[in-house]
Amino acid sequence: MKVTVVAGNPKAQSRTLDAARILAAAVVGRDADEIVDVTTLGPGLMGWGDQAVNAAVATVRESDLVVFASPTFKGTYTGVLKLFLDQFATGDGLAGVVAVPLMLGAGPGHAMAPMFLEHVLRELGATLPAPGLYVLDSDYTTSPTIADYATRWAAVLTAPITDQAGV
Template sequence: MGEIVVLSGSPSAASRSDSVLRYMGDLLIQKHFTVSHLSVRDLPYEDLFTGNWESPAIRDIALMIRNASGVIVGSPVYKGAYSGVLKALLDVLPRDVLQHTPVLPVMTGGSASHLLAIEYTLKPVLATLKGHNLKGLYLLDDQIDKHRNNPIIEDAILERTEKQLYYFADLVKGTVVWN
């Protein structure tokens, strides 16, 4: 089975985005995938702030992402876009780091008015890194309880999340083709 990298762009240690991403990783582990969780919080801030693409930490992450069979990238919405610290990380990664890789973008936000942030901010930068973007998922903060093992509290949203996640898993396994 393929290696999946789950990348959290949340600067908060206890975020709704992280809880959803961890849950999605757990579901993939149940499907016999190997899952590695990465967070922007795990990186030396000096490397991100100075754009040090040659740092060992950045090179290690780039290698991990490049070798992944699939990547999930998640972030909360801040000011109508993904987090600035995620942008700093994406800016120092090689421009083809996601080449030929299925990528599932995930965003969480406080209102439906930021729904298009995934389409107009996150997906374009992932495409610039040569990732093959899936439809993506946007969850509202009030649909998430970050203190539960399964943080998605609405059945319809959970069903949609699992459907998109399992489609992503099938792409990674090669059992379906791109539409």
């Protein structure tokens, strides 16, 4: 099972990326195989055909499970993440990928924000067998939220991958 983390924070090496790594490890019991820190792709996200962006897209497409993470900006995911997701074809760009939406925010008022990310991932053809996760950025390392989510949903998130592999 190839596991990838995609972090759509405008700041490289962010808490968003850290939380996504923690979530991926909690769900599958090991570190992610690949990391896409979207902001490091730079201006190549603004068009089509950039070699680094194409490589990142290929990494995601070749993955079985991807944690897509973003801080909450204006009640939804970031423009940086949107620019990356625009690189995938509508309908089947993420076909065969199990997606786990993760959003971080400053307070509980944006707890429904992962639903916006869920919608775009479905539009791109990803499989979302479990709801997205919202965590407070101030306590994601000390709160049981990520561990509790993984305990509840890990088997559901990995089942489609196991089913595809015929295991």
